[in-house]
Amino acid sequence: MTHSLGENTATRTASPEGPVVAGGGVQTPSPAPGPRRGKRTDWGKALEIIVLSAPAVVVFLMFVIFPVVMAAYYGFFKWKGFGPPTEFVGFDNYLTIFRDTAFHDALLHNGYIVVLSLLLQGPAAVALALLLNQKIRGRSVIRVLIFVPYVISEVIVGTGWSLMLQSAGAVNDLLTKIGLEALAVDWLSDPRIALWSLMIIISWKYIGFAVILFLAGLQSIPEELSEAAAIDGASYWQIQRTITLPLLGPTIRIWAFLSIIGSLQLFDLVYIIWGQYVSATAGTSTMATYMVLNGRLAGNYGYGNAVAVVLFVISLVIALVYQRYVLRRDTEGALTERKK
């Protein structure tokens, strides 16, 4: 992209060092040369475009696009990460991934996390947003407080929750105190329960984001609509079901999209709480923790990159399918015809 841009100006300005020259150009707001407009403004404009967009484009291509492309390349090699990769193995890494039951488990866990995140957080968040959208006192304080879990880092969430969920931790102690010893279980290491503990933590951390997003969506719905419906005799629930929820649809669909992508990429919380090795036995490993464990930590960089590619392709396919069939109506304007 930069290349074509660069050439473009090179031919126009006859000065290949576009950005450098332009650095000086910024300070010359030469009092508008009335006559010679046409050509001059043309290059001036091209130069401005280059100067203003080149830094972002270069940084973006170098640190986002280039690594992603390189992941695809490294994925075809058996490589320990030093020197240029030489041992080309074709699709061997990919075959290994698809045969490894540890990867199947990780993929399955990601699948559970995607579905459970949507089911646990979605309805609860919509309900809470509807509730908090009423004009109640202290609403702004509430909004700040419910966003707290989202704002603090995964490391803090992981550290705090793993201390609370220890078998002799605060949660079990509290359950015992209120007479629910039966519910005091081994939250983190029992493979039948660990995934649910993870879901509790994920829901706790991210539901505030969903609620705030939905609140923002609700506030952009004109009040006149529900007022009119109320005058026509519609009940509160009828109004929510037939007016508010359909109009909140686009926001819900965007949230679901973000949630799905986030669930597929989940790494931090699992890695922090279950460490490097326990996640597989506790049944909470994800594709990303599998990637780090079998790639970087095992020193198999080629293999790790192949896992990254698989993870990326899975996310991309899901994202594209979702955009094609679910988001289509909502994003048509957002990503394409927004020229003017």
Next chain:
Amino acid sequence: MTALLETPTAGKQTLRPTRKVAWGSPMTYVIAFLFVGICIGPVLYIILGGFRTNAQITADPSGLPGPWVVDNYLEVLASPIFWRQVGNSAVAGVLTTLGVVALGLMVSFVLARYDFKLNGAMYSLFAAGLMFPMTVAITPLYILIRDLGLMNTIGGIVLPQIAFALPTTIIILVPFLRAIPKEIEEAAAIDGSGRLGFFFRMVVPLSLPGVITVGILAFVASWNSYMLPLFILNDEMSYTLPLGVQAFSSQYSVDTARVLAFTSLSMIPALIFFSLFERRIVGGLTGAVKG
């Protein structure tokens, strides 16, 4: 002028409850109160736990401090390691924020107000970046940073963080910049300022609400970032707070109270920043969600 600032988030005005707020039904408050309790309960556990001793925590894991002890907090506050990590996190956060705002504002200005052939393609390129989370790129990114000789440096995490924050930044800022009326640009032109003069004198101040939104998001993301520092920073001297919290909690795993004190101190800056600018961020998100 202030009215103008609000344009992209016009919905915001309705957010602010006006003088006459009815109390509403008590049930609403009960549920809201419960939900808030669930949200901040674990955070309070971390903060209060720091005021207890290990003996208190072992004897009664879910109790309140009794008596309150401040030693844990004082010890952490007196430790040079903590302050070094705060410093590293702060430098990384500030540099990331400045970089994101500067690069993002410039390129968004181009995308919002210049008409040229590659405009659409460029916007799509950045928008597609939303599909490339850091998880996918992390291994090659690590190799790239290593080859650039930026391992264990703040630069090694700042540059990728800027790059990965650009898509969100652009998606939030472009609508803000588009909303600046053409008349202002024309007026500026009549007053003899070129397009760049217009950019610095009008666009930068007028897009301030959007800039604050993306700036805070970038700062908080950098302050909390874990995966990238995990790969790039191996030397304890260069650790940022998230790595520090993790290292501290495994090093002092038996000293739960001190771990909790360390943890709660490390979340303060992000919390303060966020509470101060919560409205703006939600306003910015509203614009982005509506597309």
